[in-house]
Amino acid sequence: MLSACQSVPEKIENKENLLAAAGFTAQPANTPQRQASMRKLPPNKFVRQAKGDDFVFVYADPVVCQCVYVGDQNAYGQYRQMVFQKNLADEKRMTASMAQDAFDFAPWGPWGPDGIY
Numbered sequence: 001m002l003s004a005c006q007s008v009p010e011k012i013e014n015k016e017n018l019l020a021a022a023g024f025t026a027q028p029a030n031t032p033q034r035q036a037s038m039r040k041l042p043p044n045k046f047v048r049q050a051k052g053d054d055f056v057f058v059y060a061d062p063v064v065c066q067c068v069y070v071g072d073q074n075a076y077g078q079y080r081q082m083v084f085q086k087n088l089a090d091e092k093r094m095t096a097s098m099a100q101d102a103f104d105f106a107p108w109g110p111w112g113p114d115g116i117y
Contacts, residue, residue, distance in 0.1 A: 012044055012061060012063070012064050013064055015044070016061060016064065016065060016069065018079055018082050018083060018086070019059060019069045019071070019075075019079060020069075021082065022071065022075050022076075022078040022079035022082055023071055023072075023074065023075035023078055023079075024057075024059065024069040024070060024071035024075050024079065025069065025070055025071070026065055026067045026068075026069055027067055027068050027069070027070055028065075028066065028067045029062070029066050029067055029068060034068075037068075038060045038062060038066075038067075038068050039062070041058060041060035041068065042060070043060055043061065043062050043063070044059070044060070044061060045059070045060075046058070046059050046076070047059075047060075054072065054073070055072075055073060056070055056071065056072055057070070057071050057072070057073075057075070057076040058070050059071075
């Protein structure tokens with residue numbers, strides 16, 4: 001399905017499927033402390049956080065899964081690659097669909113390099 005035809009919850013759910021496939025883990029906001037912590041994050045956006053000598057990426061979803069996805073730099077890189085591949089596939093599908101609906105030259109008569117003749 002092309003992303004332009006999806007509802008917001010469907011887009012979020014698809015994004016979360018990609019997050020899980022890329023190696024992010026969903027941490028449920030199942031305690032008052034976790035819920036308060038999640039509310040401090042921007043919803044459905046990546047936030048890069050320092051953790052020791054490394055960085056982790058967190059993605060809060062207060063609506064669909066009521067959780068925070070957590071992943072390292074590798075998971076984030078994998079996610080970005082998967083999004084790129086998905087967008088490329090969507091673009092190819094859209095191009096193929098547009099080619100099927102191409103202009104019909106038949107009613108205009110013979111067509112050559114200099115136009116209609």
